[in-house]
Amino acid sequence: MRDSVTTSLLDAFLQRLKTAPSSALLLDYDGTLAPFHVDRNRAFPYPGAISILEKIAQSGRTKVIIISGRPIVELRALLAPMNNLEMWGTHGLERHLSNGSYSCIPINEEDAVALAKAQEWIVTAGLLSRAEVKLGGIAIHWRGLSPAEAKSVQSLTLDGWTKIAEQSRLKLLQFEAGLELRVSHPDKGDAVTSILADLEPRAPVAYMGDDLTDEDAFCVLNGHGLTVLVRDTYRETNADTWIRPLQELIDLLERWLINISSK
Ligand SMILES: [Mg+2]
Structure with a gap:
């Protein structure tokens, strides 16, 4: 403070x-x-x-x-x-x-495979329109959604991506109005x-x-x-x-x- x-x-x-x-x-x-x-x-x-x-x-x-x-x-x-x-x-x-x-x-092979898996999950979860695929990571944005919709996208993404993060070296980051799964370094x-x-x-x-x-x-x-x-x-x-x-x-x-x- x-x-x-x-x-x-x-x-x-x-x-x-x-x-x-x-x-x-x-x-x-x-x-x-x-x-x-x-x-x-x-x-x-x-x-x-x-x-x-x-x-x-x-x-x-x-x-x-x-x-x-x-x-x-x-x-x-x-x-x-x-x-x-x-x-x-x-x-x-x-x-x-x-x-x-x-x-x-450059991104290493192991991280690239885990990111591809996360991208497949987005398609299955119907979140492609909220996704931003970038170098070394994928972000899901919920800015502009109602609080109830944002909460639903957040919990769905957290559920799907926590599993992928645990099985890989990727890390899950929370930002202002979204989540990002990305390489640790x-x-x-x-x-x-x-x-x-x-x-x-x-x-x-x-x-x-x-x-x-x-x-x-x-x-x-x-x-x-x-x-x-x-x-x-x-x-x-x-x-x-x-x-x-x-x-x-x-x-x-x-x-x-x-x-x-x-x-
Ligand atoms: Mg900032």
């Missing part, structure tokens, strides 16, 4: 930005930089937040990196024209560097580990996110940087501090920009 300790932690972190030659700002996308939307292809970023983020990225003092469960192709479309951002998509399986280069980690924590390895060791690093999948990233970064839960309501978290979208996010990004702009 927010108290004087976490507030001073945040203040001390922002203070370090004034003198650090380089720093990194890692952000989740949905729920953090963009409000949720029934049509997930229309979940565009908050204009107020993105304009400050653009200035932070252009400063040359802070590397801005997006880390999301979404595929790179979707992130690029939603964040256009900010295509010079580094993006880690599909929980770190895909990587798009600021120079435009792209790389992807990489996760967002693995992505942060790789990013940290490429940064100057003493560079201040912060991670902001709202999802349960962001907890992996919080755990990796704790002790090395600032971790921020961005969410309307507080929940148990490994993050150092908690802010609410949108105004508190904008305030934090503005303070970041001011501090890296100071001589």
Whole structure:
């Protein structure tokens, strides 16, 4: 929760930005930089937040990196024209560097077989219209359904996929309005580990996110940087501090920009 300790932690972190030659700002996308939307292809970023983020990225003092469960192709479309951002998509399986280069980690055979089984289950369960098949995982979405319909899709999916998860190395993840069955690694924590390895060791690093999948990233970064839960309501978290979208996010990004702009 927010108290004087976490507030001073945040203040001390922002203070370090004034003198650090380089720093990194890692952000989740949905729920953090963009409000949720029934049509997930229309979940565009908050204009107020993105304009400050653009200035932070252009400063040359802070590397801005997006880390999301979404595929790179979707992130690029939603964040256009900010295509010079580094993006880690599909929980770190895909990587798009600021120079435009792209790389992807291959899925092993055992995981691919288990995912094919999960896909067959979706067809049998009649959930194909709610499914999103992505690299290394399958998601079932229930945003836009009535509470009763959403509960029914959730319990049906949980029942079918828990069995598949138990018989494989896949993991079942709950997100804002859906479930995803996917490869255990990489996760967002693995992505942060790789990013940290490429940064100057003493560079201040912060991670902001709202999802349960962001907890992996919080755990990796704790002790090395600032971790921020961005969410309307507080929940148990490994993050150092908690802010609410949108105004508190904008305030934090503005303070970041001011501090890296100071001589
Ligand atoms: Mg999110």
